[in-house]
Amino acid sequence: MKRVLLFLLVAFTGTIAKAQQADTAVLLRLPADQPTVARLKERLVELAYQNPQLKEIDFKKQISKYEENKAKASWLDMLTAAGNLNEFTIKGSGTTNNNTLYPRYNFGVMVPIGHLISIPNDVKIAKANGKALEQQKETGKLALKAAVLRAYEDYAANKQLYELQLPLLEDAYNHYKQVESRFSKADQNTQVETLNEAYRLYNAEMVRKVALERDVKQSKIALEGIIGSTMEEVLLHL
Template sequence: MKKNMLLACLFVASTSAFAQAQKPGTPVAATSANTANAPFDIRDRLVELALKNPGIKVRDFERDKAVAELNKAGASWLNYVTVSSNLNEVSLGKYRGTTDPRNSLFYPLWNVGISVPLGSLVQKGSDVRVARRNLDIASAQQESAHRQIKAMILSKYHDYLMNKELLTIQNEVVEDDYAIFSQAEAKLATGSISYEEYSSASKKYNDDRFKKMNIERDLNVVKLEIEEIIGTKLDDVLAQH
């Protein structure tokens, strides 16, 4: 009976895992009343923490850098404009109201010149377009990284819930096996069963213990993977909700 329950749970969990892979952002279909009623703010909190992952921050910084480069490219065209002026003693009125002959010389009041390299302006337009495309690329990469980390953390949290439920069921299976094995051991001592029957009970007990160890390992591994992404203990996050 316990074995049938375990197989049924594996089927449901596998189906849920496939649905999760298709729609990473949707709530995970749980395999028991406890997991089905898990608060959704846990998932929201995990996503929030995952978005603070250093790998995601790199994408954010790259976009900020692209924004700064675009602003720099848009303003640097002023570097190609040269303004010059020529002021002299006459234009400054030094000899005004005097009989100095230099007062009769003609000088323009202002002598201003502007030099604009046309080739540089054409090139600058291309630089701005390149900077704008770099910003678009950085923005797309940032959005892609956010989506990927969200799908990853939700998928791993689903694996965590699934393995936790499987471990609960497997513990019950092992307990039943141990009870049967203990009875077989006692019967073997009295000679009421054959050694082959005892060996069969012992083998089943050990096989299910091995399965339990594998599930425990999978649970611990996925827990560590979640903690690597969110940068804190999963138990601490769960305790807050």
């Protein structure tokens, strides 16, 4: 029975040793000095500003500018050119003085009363829409900046918690190995209960490690979703 238990312990030890290995993506090194951290945060915010939602606002601003120009051009619709038909234009009289008195063409401006109110208001509306879109963009940039900084702090904190967990896991693993070694040598002071307790403690640390690793990966994904790039790429060109 004890030989079977020892065999199972050897197989189990190999399994937990693999599970104990840390993901290199989780152990991505972040800068520690404040100037570099500040530069990193600034770069993350710059990347976030390339968000498609902000670009969509730029397109809407361009449309608003076109509408403003269109409203201003409405004044030109009032300019009219009309031909003046009279006996001289019809008969083609050769007397030049008459052509001076009766011009062939008349140019004028017709101003419907309603246009005096509607056109200036249309121009103002287009300008106001442009200003509103500009304000919307600034508000969006502030919101994105706050979201990026929160996401970075979450990622950095989760990563630090994960790194602090690794030595605790290592200690629990070493303790378990020592107990397992004594048990395999039939140490009278090491009972099955002692081995089980050592495993329970180690398993608890493994559960914490898995949970913290998940938190690090999820917070990294959330941050990269906002900036539209991987942290590896950002740090490579920092």
